[in-house]
Amino acid sequence: MPEYTPREMMTIAAARKLSGSMVCFVGIGLPSEAANLARLMHAPDVVLIYESGTIGAKPHVLPLSIGDGELADTADTVVSVPEVFRYWLQGRRVDVGFLGAAQIDRHGRINTTVIGGSYEHPNVRLPGAGGAPEIATSAKEVWIVLKHSKRSFVDQLDFVTSSGYVDSPVANLRARGRGPTTVITDMGEMISDPETHELILSAVHPGLDAGQVIAETGWDLKVDSRLAHTPEPTVEELTLLRDLHARTALAHGAPAAVE
Numbered sequence: 001m002p003e004y005t006p007r008e009m010m011t012i013a014a015a016r017k018l019s020g021s022m023v024c025f026v027g028i029g030l031p032s033e034a035a036n037l038a039r040l041m042h043a044p045d046v047v048l049i050y051e052s053g054t055i056g057a058k059p060h061v062l063p064l065s066i067g068d069g070e071l072a073d074t075a076d077t078v079v080s081v082p083e084v085f086r087y088w089l090q091g092r093r094v095d096v097g098f099l100g101a102a103q104i105d106r107h108g109r110i111n112t113t114v115i116g117g118s119y120e121h122p123n124v125r126l127p128g129a130g131g132a133p134e135i136a137t138s139a140k141e142v143w144i145v146l147k148h149s150k151r152s153f154v155d156q157l158d159f160v161t162s163s164g165y166v167d168s169p170v171a172n173l174r175a176r177g178r179g180p181t182t183v184i185t186d187m188g189e190m191i192s193d194p195e196t197h198e199l200i201l202s203a204v205h206p207g208l209d210a211g212q213v214i215a216e217t218g219w220d221l222k223v224d225s226r227l228a229h230t231p232e233p234t235v236e237e238l239t240l241l242r243d244l245h246a247r248t249a250l251a252h253g254a255p256a257a258v259e
Contacts, residue, residue: 096139
């Protein structure tokens with residue numbers, strides 16, 4: 001088998017989950033990388049929506065931001081931001097919201113706002129919410145992709161930017177989707193337990209075991225009794241991903257993401 005990095009395994013594992021003509025509301029960064037790889041790899045009909053109003057974007061290189069001209073140039077259409085959120089997202093026309101995070105807890109709540117200290121004087125101020133709170137609430141389901149460590153998988157968030165499962169009457173509003181159902185990391189995959197709504201380890205990536213994932217998680221991570229092992233990346237998957245990185249690096253004058 002070809003050599004690959006944990007990041008490549010994570011991206012490919014996330015990309016494999018998109019299929020058919022799913023409508024996916026995509027966040028910038030790892031979610032965009034995985035979603036566009038899926039489009040190139042096995043799901044050419046997937047519909048990618050970005051917060052800036054681009055519907056059916058098919059970028060040749062990875063966008064730097066939601067305002068990247070590559071998205072508008074390659075989209076089927078461009079609509080207003082209010083239309084994206086009101087008609088597409090709140091209208092329940094988005095199958096999957098694909099998000100990143102700086103921190104996540106056992107119920108899939110995420111933090112992309114501040115780390116440490118107080119809100120007014122944090123140790124680190126992050127990019128903020130953007131459209132993530134609305135995506136987390138209104139998409140039919142939410143997938144989250146991020147690197148696995150105790151700093152990211154925490155027992156208590158420093159700030160709740162986007163809600164996960166909410167055990168209250170609000171969770172039963174018809175406007176609310178299923179919330180976070182899947183988390184993909186560079187160590188494995190988690191799914192939301194249908195009874196407790198707590199994230200449980202459902203698969204580990206090649207060369208890893210459940211104990212290693214548990215050791216990098218800030219809460220008492222439970223393991224699915226049917227724990228699976230992620231198939232290794234194929235030569236074709238790695239080639240498509242690395243070609244995408246190379247084109248992006250050439251276009252933006254930055255090194256490809258190979259960590």
